[in-house]
Every structure is written in structure tokens, then in C-alpha cells.
Amino acid sequence: MHVPDGFIDAPVSVATGAVAAAAVAVSLRGARRELDERTAPLAGLVAAFIFAVQMLNFPVAAGTSGHLLGGALAAILVGPFTGVLCVSVVLLMQGILFADGGLTALGVNITNMAVVTTVVAYAVFRGLVKLLPRKRRSITVSAFAAAVISVPAAAVAFTLIYWIGGTTDVPIGQVFTAMVGVHLLIGIGEATITALTVGAVIAVRPDLVYGARGLTAPLKLRVNGELVDTPAAEPVPVAARSHRGVWLVGLAASLVLAGFVSFYASANPDGLEKVAADKGIDAKAEDHAAADSPLADYGVEGLDNARMSGGLAGVIGVGVTVVAGTGIFWTVRRRRTPETPSSGASPSGTSPSETSSVAPGNSA
Amino acid sequence: MGAGHAHRLYRHGHSPVHGLPPHTKLAAVFAFVLIVVSTPREAMWAFGLYALLLAAVAYAARVPAGFVLKRLLIEVPFVAFAVLMPFVARGERVDVLGLSLSVNGLWGAWNVLAKGTLGVAASVLLASTTELRELLLGLQRLKLPPLLVQIASFMIRYGDVIADEMRRMRIARESRGFEARGVRSWGVLAKSAGALFIRSYERGERVHLAMVSRGYAGSMPVIDDVTASRAQWTYAFALPFAALVVCLLGWTL
Numbered sequence: 001m002h003v004p005d006g007f008i009d010a011p012v013s014v015a016t017g018a019v020a021a022a023a024v025a026v027s028l029r030g031a032r033r034e035l036d037e038r039t040a041p042l043a044g045l046v047a048a049f050i051f052a053v054q055m056l057n058f059p060v061a062a063g064t065s066g067h068l069l070g071g072a073l074a075a076i077l078v079g080p081f082t083g084v085l086c087v088s089v090v091l092l093m094q095g096i097l098f099a100d101g102g103l104t105a106l107g108v109n110i111t112n113m114a115v116v117t118t119v120v121a122y123a124v125f126r127g128l129v130k131l132l133p134r135k136r137r138s139i140t141v142s143a144f145a146a147a148v149i150s151v152p153a154a155a156v157a158f159t160l161i162y163w164i165g166g167t168t169d170v171p172i173g174q175v176f177t178a179m180v181g182v183h184l185l186i187g188i189g190e191a192t193i194t195a196l197t198v199g200a201v202i203a204v205r206p207d208l209v210y211g212a213r214g215l216t217a218p219l220k221l222r223v224n225g226e227l228v229d230t231p232a233a234e235p236v237p238v239a240a241r242s243h244r245g246v247w248l249v250g251l252a253a254s255l256v257l258a259g260f261v262s263f264y265a266s267a268n269p270d271g272l273e274k275v276a277a278d279k280g281i282d283a284k285a286e287d288h289a290a291a292d293s294p295l296a297d298y299g300v301e302g303l304d305n306a307r308m309s310g311g312l313a314g315v316i317g318v319g320v321t322v323v324a325g326t327g328i329f330w331t332v333r334r335r336r337t338p339e340t341p342s343s344g345a346s347p348s349g350t351s352p353s354e355t356s357s358v359a360p361g362n363s364a
Numbered sequence: 365m366g367a368g369h370a371h372r373l374y375r376h377g378h379s380p381v382h383g384l385p386p387h388t389k390l391a392a393v394f395a396f397v398l399i400v401v402s403t404p405r406e407a408m409w410a411f412g413l414y415a416l417l418l419a420a421v422a423y424a425a426r427v428p429a430g431f432v433l434k435r436l437l438i439e440v441p442f443v444a445f446a447v448l449m450p451f452v453a454r455g456e457r458v459d460v461l462g463l464s465l466s467v468n469g470l471w472g473a474w475n476v477l478a479k480g481t482l483g484v485a486a487s488v489l490l491a492s493t494t495e496l497r498e499l500l501l502g503l504q505r506l507k508l509p510p511l512l513v514q515i516a517s518f519m520i521r522y523g524d525v526i527a528d529e530m531r532r533m534r535i536a537r538e539s540r541g542f543e544a545r546g547v548r549s550w551g552v553l554a555k556s557a558g559a560l561f562i563r564s565y566e567r568g569e570r571v572h573l574a575m576v577s578r579g580y581a582g583s584m585p586v587i588d589d590v591t592a593s594r595a596q597w598t599y600a601f602a603l604p605f606a607a608l609v610v611c612l613l614g615w616t617l
Contacts, residue, residue: 004442006479010402028511037582038572044518045568052526053557059544089516099487103397168472170453193554200558
């Protein structure tokens with residue numbers, strides 16, 4: 001899925017470049033929290049691993065073979081931030097050294113293959129691990145699900161980018177069907193290999209699998225014939241950490257997309273609206289209750305310039321969504337805090353115990 | 365792409381292009397590709413001129429044409445995609461040799477082919493005239509975050525080591541009679557990948573300890589800081605400047 005030069009037009013390439021740069025900046029900070037000063041050698045070696053494993057051919061049938069893409073695998077094995085970094089570095093080096101993927105399309109490639117796959121895979125993985133029983137098998141099952149969803153998700157992201165900034169007027173429905181169809185198949189292969197690989201690592205070094213942290217049963221001591229929990233040395237697996245960086249960058253990206261990119265987006269009605277207009281479906285449709293709200297039909301009243309008003313409406317929409325979302329999130333958290341008073345006490349940030357729980361020899 | 369390809373990319377030489385500071389070359393290639401991408405596709409002659417410019421660079425770098433052409437093969441998967449475009453794109457259609465093709469799709473295919481090929485050729489020229497270590501130094505000079513440069517340099521340095529380890533595992537598998545065919549062998553291959561991950565990660569930990577014992581505290585010392593004179597910048601930017609003139613002509617004509 002390496003996109004070459006000339007596939008996506010210049011403004012969208014620049015916009016995705018900005019998104020990719022922001023994502024890499026956030027990951028640099030996050031990875032430092034995941035690995036601290038070991039970031040450079042460990043992330044570098046994991047990037048080399050991903051680079052090598054992409055060369056490992058998995059025969060499918062009748063002479064065809066596929067290979068791993070590695071976004072989901074990286075996210076599960078080393079964590080989302082380090083995963084984004086590793087895949088981005090692999091893509092950067094492939095672009096500069098092997099001319100695999102265009103230099104101007106670097107932003108598109110990183111956004112698609114490093115950010116979307118890794119983030120989607122990790123979100124799905126985390127969610128499933130929380131839902132499923134705390135066993136090793138559920139880690140492999142979640143890894144399968146994460147990888148199977150992450151690959152078509154990247155295809156959807158590509159279709160979206162192509163829709164905004166594609167240089168050829170191919171019907172977007174066909175692009176979508178072709179991309180997602182092919183990548184559903186690829187996703188199944190990717191998922192099988194990812195799950196098997198994660199299973200193989202878990203069998204030998206479960207402590208290395210980032211996604212399986214906190215899964216190890218607490219150590220028990222047998223004192224006078226009965227089992228007792230080991231005293232307090234238990235490190236907190238995932239300490240509360242500040243998501244402000246992620247939050248700010250996400251907000252900035254959506255504002256840019258809503259305000260700036262919608263400026264470039266077509267002013268024509270979208271597919272559904274067009275079909276409705278053509279078939280006369282909308283003849284009977286009544287204007288709904290919000291029709292005379294100031295944001296109706298994504299435009300701000302009193303602004304003549306259609307694009308300006310569309311962009312402004314996008315920005316206001318994002319603002320309202322963020323405020324509403326934050327409000328809900330805040331109330332939910334407020335309600336939850338009385339049950340666990342200790343969670344409020346630990347300050348956000350990096351406690352030294354958080355990072356020293358990985359390997360015995362890292363504090364040299 | 366087998367093991368050890370990292371060395372085959374670079375073509376040793378002492379041409380003026382080889383001698384330029386790496387960050388000027390990187391910046392020039394980025395600027396050139398950006399200019400190529402923003403050229404209107406209807407100006408077909410402009411792309412011919414770009415190709416001539418690149419040929420001039422290749423001549424100055426004494427890189428033979430066959431070398432560049434062979435490396436262009438990496439583009440093949442997207443050529444296939446471009447060939448499909450005239451069949452699926454919308455809009456006005458023309459008949460060519462009895463096939464009904466979309467005009468818009470033909471333009472799109474041309475656009476992707478021309479710009480993609482020029483981009484690949486520019487990167488190939490960059491990689492074949494710049495050493496890996498220099499390339500990383502150049503990225504650092506271009507203010508890429510130092511941590512990212514370090515990660516990239518570790519990836520480049522250990523890429524061959526890890527690939528070699530993978531090759532040894534393959535030889536070990538094959539010497540025990542294993543032959544990968546079909547989906548049923550995925551389990552074995554995935555276990556190899558898992559073992560490879562554990563080896564890579566543990567090697568990373570050892571590398572870190574070795575670095576710490578030699579006084580590493582989060583940043584690498586800069587030993588040879590390359591600087592570029594104004595003349596070198598001008599020399600490197602001759603390519604994008606010429607391309608810019610062509611691009612502007614393409615927009616106005």
C-alpha cells in the first residue's frame with residue numbers, strides 16, 4: 001500500500017504530512033514514557049525487526065505468498081507509541097533509501113500505515129482484553145481481532161484521503177469496494193500471522209508483550225500453609241498518565257481538517273444527497289427541526305462565501321463536539337472517582353516505578 | 365530485497381554530486397519532488413524536461429543509466445494500478461484500439477506514471493550517491509528530532525544483523541527438512557517471527573546496557589558536524605530551481 005508521488009494532490013499531501021508529523025511528535029513523547037532512555041536502541045531494534053519480518057514470506061497457495069505489514073504486531077508487542085515510531089521510521093527509510101513510496105506521499109503513507117493501523121489495532125486490542133477473561137488465550141484472540149480490523153481500517157483511511165485529494169476522478173464507491181475488499185482478505189492473513197506470532201512470544205517471554213502487561217497473576221506466598229499475597233511490591237501496571245498531548249493534537253488535527261480541508265472539499269451534495277435529489281426522494285422530506293439553527297446544512301448564516309462559511313461551520317461543529325464529549329467524559333469520571341479514591345491521589349506523569357518494571361537489568 | 369541490500373544501494377564514487385553535503389542533497393530532492401507533484405499534468409513537455417534534468421544529474425554523478433532503470437522496477441505494482449485507471453474512471457470516453465477508455469482516467473494514469481517515476485528516479489539518485497551514515501547525518505542537520513534519527517540509525521545498523529539472524533533461522537529450518545508450502549506452515553513461520561522479535565528486543569536491551577556503560581545519557585555525541593557553504597547550497601539547489609522554472613512555465617503556458 002505504499003503510495004507513490006503524484007497519487008494524491010499537493011495540498012492534501014501537505015495536510016497529511018502535518019498530521020503525520022504531529023502524530024510522530026506525540027509518539028516521541030509517549031515512547032519516552034514507555035521506554036525512557038532505552039527508547040533509541042529498543043525502538044531502533046524493533047524497527048529493524050519489523051523491517052526484517054516484512055521480508056519473511058508466508059506462502060498462501062499455488063505459488064502466491066504474502067508478508068506481514070506489522071502495524072498491529074508492533075502495537076501489541078511494544079505499545080502504541082513505540083509502534084507508531086517504529087513503523088514510521090521503517091516507512092521513512094523505505095521512502096528515502098529504497099524509493100518505496102513517494103517522498104511527497106510520506107505523510108499519506110505514515111498516516112495510513114503507521115498511525116491508523118497502529119492506533120486502531122491497539123484500541124480494538126485494549127477494548128477486547130478488558131472484555132475477555134484475563135487469560136493468555138484472550139490475548140491471542142484480541143490480537144487476531146485487532147489485526148483483522150486494522151488492515152481494512154487503513155484501506156478506509158486511504159479511500160478517505162483519496163476522496164479528498166485524489167488526482168483522478170475514479171468513482172469513490174469503486175475505490176472503496178476494491179480497497180476494502182482486497183484488504184479484508186489481506187487482513188485475515190495478517191491477523192492469523194499476528195496472532196500466531198504474539199502467541200509464540202507470550203509462550204516464551206510474556207513479560208515482553210506490552211499488551212499482556214498486568215495479566216500476570218500476582219505472586220503468592222505460602223505462609224503457614226495458606227496462600228498470602230506478596231506484600232506491596234506490586235508495581236502498578238498502568239499508572240494514570242496525562243493524555244493532554246494526545247488531546248491537544250487530536251483537537252488541532254480535527255480543527256485543521258474541519259476548517260481547512262473542508263475548504264477544498266467539493267461543494268456539491270454528497271452521494272446520498274445526490275441520489276436523493278436525483279430520484280426525487282427528498283421531495284417529501286420535511287426540513288427537520290434544526291433546519292433553521294445557525295449551523296443548518298453545514299454553513300454559517302450571514303456569511304456569503306460558501307467555502308468560508310462551510311469551514312467555519314466545521315470548526316464550530318468540532319468545538320461543540322469536543323465540549324460535549326469532554327462534559328460527558330468528565331461527569332462519568334466524577335461519578336467513578338468516589339469508588340476508587342486512590343486513583344485520584346497518584347499524580348499524572350512518570351513515576352519511576354512505572355518504567356522499571358520491564359526488565360531486571362535496565363537500571364544500570 | 366534480500367539481506368545486505370543496504371550496501372548495494374550506494375554506488376561509490378568521487379563525483380561532484382557525491383561530494384555535496386548530505387543535507388543539501390536531501391533538501392534539494394524533497395523540493396524537486398514537491399515541484400514535480402505540483403506541475404499540471406497537461407504540460408507533458410514539462411515532465412520530459414524534468415527527466416532531462418535528472419539525466420543531467422545522473423551524468424554528473426556518473427551513475428550509469430542501467431543502474432537507475434533497474435532500480436525503477438520497484439514501481440511495477442503501481443504501474444498495474446495506473447493501467448487500470450482508464451477503464452474505471454468517470455467522464456468522457458474515447459475509443460482506442462477498440463477499447464472504450466475514459467479521458468480523465470488516461471490523464472490520471474499518465475499523471476501517476478510520470479510523477480511516480482520521476483519521484484522514484486530522484487530518490488534512487490539520492491540513495492546511490494549518499495552513504496547511509498551521511499544520509500542520517502543529513503536528516504539530523506535538517507532538524508529531524510534527534511531521537512528519531514537515533515532510532516533510524518539503529519534500524520539501519522542492525523537491519524542487516526536481524527535479517528542475517530532470520531536467514532540463519534531459515535537455514536536451520538530447511539536443514540531439518542522443513543519446507544514452507546501453503547497455509548499449514550504458517551505456525552512454524554510465525555514461531556520464527558516470534559523468536560526473531562525476542563532476539564531483537566533482547567539485543568536492544570544489551571545494546572542499551574553497552575551504551576550506558578560507555579556513558580550514554582540520552583543523546584549521541586556529534587563527531588563530524590557537516591556544514592555546507594553557500595556555493596554548495598547553490599550547486600545542490602540548481603536542480604529544484606531549474607525544475608521550478610519548468611513548473612512555472614507549465615502553469616503559464
